Amino acid sequence: MDSTVNTPADRPVSLLSGSILRWAGLGGIALIFLYVVWGLYLAGEPVFAVVMFTLGSIATVLFGWARFYTWRFVFPAVAAVALFILLPVLYTSAIGFTNFSARNLLTFERVQDYHLARMDKAEGSARAFGLTEDRRLYFPPTADQPALITDPLTDAEAGNLTATVAPVEAPGLQAVREVIKNRAVLQTLSVTAPDGSVLTMDGLREFAAAEPLYILSTDGVLLAKDGGILTPNHKTGFYQTADGQQISPGWRVGVGWQNFNKVLTSDGVRQPMLQIFLWTVVFAFLSMALTFAVGTALAVILDWQHLSHKGLYRVLLVLPYAVPGFISILVFRGLFNQNFGEINMILTGLFGIKPTWFTDPVLAKTMLLIVNTWLGYPYWMLLIGGFLQAVPQDHYKAAALDGSGPVRNFFAITLPQILPPSVPLLIANFAFNFNNVVLILLLTRGGPDIPGTIIPAGSTDLLGSFTFRLAFNDSGQDFGMAGAISTIIFLITGIIAYANFRVMQRVAAKRSARG
Amino acid sequence: MMVEDKTTLRWRKIAAHGFIIAFIALIMFPFLMVLSISFREGNFSTGNLLPERPTLEHWALALGFDYTRADGTVMTPPYPVLLWLWNSIKIGLIASAGVLLLSTTSAYAFARMKFAGKSTVLDALLIIQMFPAALTVIAIYAIFDALGQVVPWMGVDHHGAVIIAYLSAITLHIWTIKGYFESIDPALDKAAQIDGATPWQAFRYIFLPLALPILAIVFVLSFIFLVNEYPVASVLLRDTDQMTLAVGARQYLYPQKYLWGDFAAAAILSGLPITVLFLICQRFLISGLSDGGVKG
Numbered sequence A: 001m002d003s004t005v006n007t008p009a010d011r012p013v014s015l016l017s018g019s020i021l022r023w024a025g026l027g028g029i030a031l032i033f034l035y036v037v038w039g040l041y042l043a044g045e046p047v048f049a050v051v052m053f054t055l056g057s058i059a060t061v062l063f064g065w066a067r068f069y070t071w072r073f074v075f076p077a078v079a080a081v082a083l084f085i086l087l088p089v090l091y092t093s094a095i096g097f098t099n100f101s102a103r104n105l106l107t108f109e110r111v112q113d114y115h116l117a118r119m120d121k122a123e124g125s126a127r128a129f130g131l132t133e134d135r136r137l138y139f140p141p142t143a144d145q146p147a148l149i150t151d152p153l154t155d156a157e158a159g160n161l162t163a164t165v166a167p168v169e170a171p172g173l174q175a176v177r178e179v180i181k182n183r184a185v186l187q188t189l190s191v192t193a194p195d196g197s198v199l200t201m202d203g204l205r206e207f208a209a210a211e212p213l214y215i216l217s218t219d220g221v222l223l224a225k226d227g228g229i230l231t232p233n234h235k236t237g238f239y240q241t242a243d244g245q246q247i248s249p250g251w252r253v254g255v256g257w258q259n260f261n262k263v264l265t266s267d268g269v270r271q272p273m274l275q276i277f278l279w280t281v282v283f284a285f286l287s288m289a290l291t292f293a294v295g296t297a298l299a300v301i302l303d304w305q306h307l308s309h310k311g312l313y314r315v316l317l318v319l320p321y322a323v324p325g326f327i328s329i330l331v332f333r334g335l336f337n338q339n340f341g342e343i344n345m346i347l348t349g350l351f352g353i354k355p356t357w358f359t360d361p362v363l364a365k366t367m368l369l370i371v372n373t374w375l376g377y378p379y380w381m382l383l384i385g386g387f388l389q390a391v392p393q394d395h396y397k398a399a400a401l402d403g404s405g406p407v408r409n410f411f412a413i414t415l416p417q418i419l420p421p422s423v424p425l426l427i428a429n430f431a432f433n434f435n436n437v438v439l440i441l442l443l444t445r446g447g448p449d450i451p452g453t454i455i456p457a458g459s460t461d462l463l464g465s466f467t468f469r470l471a472f473n474d475s476g477q478d479f480g481m482a483g484a485i486s487t488i489i490f491l492i493t494g495i496i497a498y499a500n501f502r503v504m505q506r507v508a509a510k511r512s513a514r515g
Numbered sequence B: 001m002m003v004e005d006k007t008t009l010r011w012r013k014i015a016a017h018g019f020i021i022a023f024i025a026l027i028m029f030p031f032l033m034v035l036s037i038s039f040r041e042g043n044f045s046t047g048n049l050l051p052e053r054p055t056l057e058h059w060a061l062a063l064g065f066d067y068t069r070a071d072g073t074v075m076t077p078p079y080p081v082l083l084w085l086w087n088s089i090k091i092g093l094i095a096s097a098g099v100l101l102l103s104t105t106s107a108y109a110f111a112r113m114k115f116a117g118k119s120t121v122l123d124a125l126l127i128i129q130m131f132p133a134a135l136t137v138i139a140i141y142a143i144f145d146a147l148g149q150v151v152p153w154m155g156v157d158h159h160g161a162v163i164i165a166y167l168s169a170i171t172l173h174i175w176t177i178k179g180y181f182e183s184i185d186p187a188l189d190k191a192a193q194i195d196g197a198t199p200w201q202a203f204r205y206i207f208l209p210l211a212l213p214i215l216a217i218v219f220v221l222s223f224i225f226l227v228n229e230y231p232v233a234s235v236l237l238r239d240t241d242q243m244t245l246a247v248g249a250r251q252y253l254y255p256q257k258y259l260w261g262d263f264a265a266a267a268i269l270s271g272l273p274i275t276v277l278f279l280i281c282q283r284f285l286i287s288g289l290s291d292g293g294v295k296g
Helices: A002-006 A008-042 A045-062 A066-095 A109-116 A178-183 A184-187 A257-265 A267-304 A310-322 A327-334 A342-351 A363-387 A394-399 A404-434 A436-442 A463-473 A478-512 B008-037 B058-063 B079-111 B118-129 B137-149 B157-165 B172-183 B187-194 B199-210 B211-230 B229-234 B245-252 B260-286
Strands: A120-122 A138-141 A148-152 A160-165 A190-192 A198-201 A206-212 A213-217 A220-226 A227-233 A236-241
Touching: A008 A045, A008 B137, A045 A066, A045 B137, A045 B187, A066 B118, A066 B137, A109 A213, A109 A220, A109 A227, A138 A160, A138 A220, A190 B229, A227 A327, A257 A267, A257 A478, A267 A310, A267 A363, A267 A404, A267 A463, A267 B008, A267 B260, A310 A363, A310 B008, A310 B260, A327 A363, A327 B008, A327 B245, A363 A404, A363 A436, A363 B118, A363 B137, A363 B211, A404 A478, A404 B118, A404 B172, A436 A463, A463 A478, A478 B118, A478 B137, B008 B260, B058 B199, B058 B260, B079 B118, B079 B157, B079 B172, B079 B199, B079 B211, B079 B245, B079 B260, B118 B172, B137 B157, B137 B229, B157 B229, B172 B211, B187 B199, B199 B211, B211 B245, B229 B245, B245 B260
Parallel strands: A160 A190
Antiparallel strands: A120 A206, A138 A148, A148 A160, A190 A198, A198 A206, A213 A220, A220 A227, A227 A236
16 A cells, blocks of 8 residues: 555556455445344344444445545444434433333233233143152042053153053052152143143142133233233233223333423422432532643643653552542542541541531532542543643743743633633533433432432432432332433433533634634 | 743742642542552451551452461452453453544544534534433443344443444544644645545545554543443443453442452452553653644
């Protein structure tokens, strides 16, 4: 490839082989996509199949058509974001319009199969049995049926023994103890009687024929053995009896805006949600501002030409970023412990105070901000350190001639230079903290609880962790409700992201116009 | 040379060093505590910074060895920490390479090419990226459950699924790299164009080599982010032997089985490789990010 850049003579040849390679590659990619699409369709996932087909088609067109040359650079990135962020967001919102939950987990077909597979003892089919000395099954005669005997247990074929009419003379039977000993084998055994019925073990003393509890009738109605009927109700996602009783398990059905109505009209959900929303905004903003301020301050100091040992300082200061966050958070949970945590031990020794980090809402929030600043400042320190390299040194020289101090230098020269490239990263940082679910779940689990609410809502809960706790943790998994609240969070996130983005854009534009 | 008063300069130096050292002391406190806890006896965290009777029990267990206590009881490692660490590193490295590839190419297009809908796509990416992965895990599970039925290595409990899902964590990196490309003198493009280079050649032979320092930073940032990622990995990886460290580490601190000491040793063990990676990348992290595109 290197030669093509420098020697034009080579170009036609390598262009030709290049284009053959390209078409072959393109065909290969298209085939792979088709294979996956077909497989998804066969696996009963039409939605994903359509999505994959769309992506594959776009990829083929972009890479096959010179017109879309530029888009080839962008498409893979956009596709990854669309497939693994946008699609899940839409899919989660769609779940918000269903009753998908622990009670309505399966599809309708699976629920139907479940009911149809349920077996019950057939009326009057029970036969007492015993185990003979040579390990055959013997069924004594009843009023209207002759005695039956099978081959020895060891002769069973695929777990089935055939019974024949036994001689009139009853064989010697072993005690029930032997039956218990062989229970494991007996329970997997089926016995085919001369009349064709199949008997299975029903208790320690009886074998009986099983028959399905329900039979599928027309219109999907299930006829029960006792004459009752089960009607599928596709509005509630349950089979119901004639008097309206719902039979578990249920299946997934669309329920429209029901989940959203519950969220917006049920006081127990709506009131804490407002409070949590405000705290989420405050937390996200303060986290962003604090980490940016600390990180920038450190980066500026480290950038100072007269400072020695920069390398060592930088390594040590970056350490909080190097250690995986999930570990640091758990460590802080232990260190902040009110009774035996090392932080309170030191505070008691120095000042005689013992802050209640986990039970006082204000202190809990303070703790979260401290930990989050500790976790987040190195990111800004690294990035700002990079941006500082681009600030022209001439400016500082000119300022020094003017007698400008370091503080004035920072606000007059440094900040205007590093802020514009930071704006999009600040927005992203805000949104990240807006949804910093892992921090909350690992450190405070949302606590302390907000008093007087019906649902588990904590004063340090972010909207995201609140949804997690409401839907996934406590009272059964309610994916539908979680989807509905998630949808609301997505909307809020989107609106804030957009508004924030526009405001920041304007600020940056003004600043650069002034500078 | 810059004109600065000698006395003022010395006081400023002392203040700067003092501030940094005090700050570092504050930052290092949790690390020292964890180090101390990992050498303490038992699994309860009380005592001095210097353990009174230091023991290697937690470290032996973290490294996967049995440990025989003084009273003869043999402790066996509760979890395969090293395997988790390897899983994390493997997934982190492969996915970061992919992230780098996707974000560099698209950042180049966004910074240096003109095409319809460019700003729309950029804004949309920014906004989409902010949607929390933690709330879409049901859907992500469903996607990979379906994909796994067609392509097994992309299914649930396979590292391939996690790696592919991680390829979407690119928007921040696109912006970082794009900012760098934009700072490169436009004269370079023109020169390349006049020499007859296609945009791909200009990207591959001119911009990519120039961007190496920022690419190193993005790679490290991406790696750290992915090793830390919890929600997606926790949903896609259920089997103990397939888990990443982020998913597995939580198992140490279940209320019923609280292994604080073992956790501390495992935590340090897993933090080390990433720190080492940082030290290796130090050269790139510090060296001038924008040496300037126009040279020679």
